[in-house]
Amino acid sequence: FIQMLRSAKKRDVLQLLRRAPEEMRPFLVEAAVATQSVASLAALSDFLDFSKEPKSLLEKFLYTAAFSPRPSGELLHFVLDKLDGKQLAPETWETGIVAVGSLVGKLCQQKLCGMQQVVERGVETILRGLRGAKEEPKVVIYLLALGNAMLPETIPTLLDHAEDGPTAVTTAATSALQRFPIPHISSKVKRVMRRIFHQKRKSYDKTCRLAAAEILLDNHPSTMDVINILLATSEMETETATFLLLKVQNSLR
Numbered sequence: 287f288i289q290m291l292r293s294a295k296k297r298d299v300l301q302l303l304r305r306a307p308e309e310m311r312p313f314l315v316e317a318a319v320a321t322q323s324v325a326s327l328a329a330l331s332d333f334l335d336f337s338k339e340p341k342s343l344l345e346k347f348l349y350t351a352a353f354s355p356r357p358s359g360e361l362l363h364f365v366l367d368k369l370d371g372k373q374l375a376p377e378t379w380e381t382g383i384v385a386v387g388s389l390v391g392k393l394c395q396q397k398l399c400g401m402q403q404v405v406e407r408g409v410e411t412i413l414r415g416l417r418g419a420k421e422e423p424k425v426v427i428y429l430l431a432l433g434n435a436m437l438p439e440t441i442p443t444l445l446d447h448a449e450d451g452p453t454a455v456t457t458a459a460t461s462a463l464q465r466f467p468i469p470h471i472s473s474k475v476k477r478v479m480r481r482i483f484h485q486k487r488k489s490y491d492k493t494c495r496l497a498a499a500e501i502l503l504d505n506h507p508s509t510m511d512v513i514n515i516l517l518a519t520s521e522m523e524t525e526t527a528t529f530l531l532l533k534v535q536n537s538l539r
Contacts, residue, residue, distance in 0.1 A: 291321040299329035312346040319350040322358045336368045336378060344378050352385035352434075354392070359402040362389040366407060380427050387412060387431030394437065409437065416443070425451070426458045433462030438470050445478045448498075453491045456482070460497035464504075471505040480511070484518065492526060503533050512537070 291299060299318060306314050315334075318326040336344060351357065351365055369382045390408040399405050412435065416428035429447060432440050441463070448459035460482065463475065479498040482490050490498075502511045512534060519527035 287317050288320050291317055291326055292323050294323075294325060296325040296328045296332075299326050300332055303329060303333045311343055315343060315347050316350045319347065319354060319361070322354075322356075322361065324360060327358075327360050327364050331364055331367070334368070336372055336374055341375055341377060345381055348378070348381045348385045352381075352388040354389075356396065357389050357392050359393065359398065359404045362386070362393060362408055363404045365389065366404065366411060369411075383412065383415065383427050383431045384434060387434030390435040390437070394435070399437075409435065409440075413440070413443070422452055422454055426454050429455065429458040429462055433458070433465050436465055438466070441466070441470060441472075441475065445475065448494075449478050449482060449487065453494070456494045457491060457497070460494050460501070464497055464501055468505050471501060476502060476505070476511075480514075484514065492523075496526065496529065499530055500533065503530075503537055507537065 294302075303311065303314055303318070315330065318330050330347070334344065334347060348365070351361055354361065365382060365385055369379065369386070374382070386408050390405055390412070393399065393402065393405050393408075412428055412431045416425065416432070419425045419428055425447070429444065432444060444459045444462050447455050448463060449456070451459060460479075463471075463479075479501045481487055482498040483495050483502065485495070499515055502515065515530060516534060519530050522530070
């Protein structure tokens with residue numbers, strides 16, 4: 287079916303979407319995204335009205351875009367245009383921003399970061415939104431998007447939020463940092479993770495402390511980091527202490 291759609295014209299794909307029974311539309315939307323053809327994306331753009339369509343159909347489109355293994359710049363452009371300056375249902379907006387992060391990350395993995403202007407637009411959309419976000423849930427969504435994007439230049443921003451934000455924000459930021467490969471976990475990142483785990487500046491949620499400990503243990507841990515984490519387990523709940531002990535044992539193996 288996808289092969290067939292790849293050779294179809296925009297008007298044919300659009301007609302197919304409009305005439306299909308309601309229960310078939312999610313499947314057709316998914317197939318149209320998977321084709322990555324200009325005609326299919328143009329048809330989807332005309333067909334999907336983000337302010338009117340049922341939430342389930344829009345989420346199907348956004349999830350399919352986010353999980354696309356090798357997305358195109360055109361797909362990111364389409365998602366950004368649909369999110370730009372429109373009054374959307376909160377759930378649709380949240381899924382859309384997280385999808386933008388995922389698309390940016392995958393395009394950068396394809397070495398298209400500096401080559402496509404739309405990637406820069408995607409990054410700027412997330413960072414600008416994060417700077418302007420006042421409510422905690424919105425900040426968390428933008429941090430999730432940054433975690434999906436995995437851009438090294440955003441690590442300082444993630445560190446600031448990990449160390450100084452409220453509970454949900456620190457947890458989202460440390461979770462985002464966990465996704466970065468070893469070469470990007472610098473000595474500065476490790477210093478901040480130590481302060482979080484050992485609660486040098488303030489007390490942190492258990493989930494956040496565990497994430498900080500995992501970052502230290504998963505990225506060439508120093509002897510002192512291992513010793514200090516083991517010493518800290520004596521003051522922790524049994525479950526948390528057991529988890530960290532297993533983590534250390536796995537590292538030793």
